[in-house]
Amino acid sequence: MSGLSGYDSEAIGFDSIPQAKRSGAQSGTQTNFSASGVGCQTTLNHDIGCTASEVVTSIKEPAGLNEFLRKVVPAMMDQLDQTERDFSSDSDDEEVLNAKLFQELKLHDGIGAGDHQTAVLGVTWSSAGNSLAVSIGKLQHETWCQNTGLIKVFTLKRAGGEKFVHSLDISEKNCVTVVKYHPSVAALLAYGTTSGEVVLCNLMNGNMEEGTQLASPSGCHGSRRVSALQWADAPLANVYLIMQIHNKGKRRGAADQVLFSSGSDGTLNVWQVNANQKVFENITSYQINSTRKVVPDITCFDFVKFYPLRASSDKVPDDIFVVGAKCGRLFLCKIHENIDPVYEVLEGHGTCVLDVAFGVQKPNIFVSVAIDSELRVYDVMQNAPIKVLCLDWPISCMAWLPTIPCVVLGQAEEGEIKVYNVSAGKPVPVEGFTGNTCVTCVAVSQIGTCRIASGDAEGRLRIWELPTRRIRLTGDDLDF
DSSP states (O other), X not given: OTTTSSSOOOOOOOOOOXXXXXXXXXXXXXXXXXXXXXSSOOOTTOOOOOOSOOOOTTSOOOTTHXXXXXXXXXXXXXXXXXXXXXXXXXXXXXXXXXOEEEEEEEXXXXXXXXXXXXXXXXXXXXXXXXXXXXXXXXSOOSXXXXXXXXXXXXXXXXXTSSEEEEEEEEEESSOXXXXXXXXXXXXXXXXXXXXXXXXXXXXTTSSOOTTOEEEOOTTGGGGOOEEEEEEOOHXXXXXXXXXXXXXXXXXXXXXXXXXXXXXXXXXXXXXXXETTTTEEEEEEEEETTGGGTOOOOEEEEEEOOOOTTSOGGGOOOSSEEEEEETTSOEEEEEOSSSSOOEEEEEOOOSSOEEEEEEOSSSTTEEEEEETTSEEXXXXXXXXXXXXXXXXXXXXXXXXXXXXXXXXXXXXXXXXXXXXXXXXXXXXXXXXXXXXXXXXXXXXXXXXXXXXXXXXXXTSEXXXXXXXXXXXXXXXXXXXX
């Protein structure tokens, strides 16, 4: 049809008009048209590949054919275009995901923590995804903490219906501000307190026997609140364990691990720990921004993810970490033995930084969230953020979804959870996340099914299942 009109469509067949062969006419399988004054684009001796018998130029064309095509073809093409637009619109609409409430646990009954309002202060998943450790205590302290703290451990039981059941209690003389399972050794659990202590627990047998707890030396973090904990992955742990060998000449054990802890006194401690050998020693203690004589109240930190098999075009320095502060500043730091590791102060938030986290898709990209409801995306090669997302609801906490460039955000008022595509800068439509009070913490486990644990200010722990495999992503979602 491209030879008959200006539109592309499938060929339309019609019955040819038999004609008697005249002298001087050439037979063949191609029809030659000669027409003028009609609304088609045919030209003399134009080969259109039609299999009808030849009609010589002196024979009149089928009555009304060109007029029919001139009227019908444009309408057909308009209809096809409209159908294509409708189909494209339907396919571009994002599917609304449904988060399923897997289990809800009320933790405020019988915790022995006094008569204060009990809140979930921290939650963490074991490496196997079959255990949860939850810290409960008082959310706000006017001065110093005078309340006892408690960690409850829940284990997944499949007999009689899959659910998490209470298996262990760990008591502390002060509120436990943060808890963190080791990412690969399921039995190792670390936690920090409001009095500055960092404690390591070995839960190998699922209980707290004598000698299964190791505590940091007294007075670390200036006896002030431990704000964040993180375990080093194997390459990062190797860097600090080699540093320890050079400094103290000690041989490293096969089960040695490296644990980081930050405090509101502006220090970030690096610990060498070994639950089997009862080792809990300080490798180095960073004084963040001490050379500028403005010591921050550290709220969070994270180290760049190390991927040795990444393409050379994507290589970035693997000795970088970022520290967030209560004043809103973000400090870029380098791993070395200097007391102050800060080499650049980024253009930060206007108020308290709640969390910072490097992504796994791009090694040089990290995100930060603050009380002012800003979500910022940074490149470690730039001082200013590459993206600033101003949300219209208050943020209280954040966690990355492990396999996609999306974060889970807790709300500080309505108690809902939001999923946000950081690269595209838009929310992921999810229904089912409900609540009625401030979400205080979130943690994500993607061992098979993606499960999100969230705690709130009234002592409730909710476990959600989210079908993350149905989140549609494009190649642009990895470009930031």
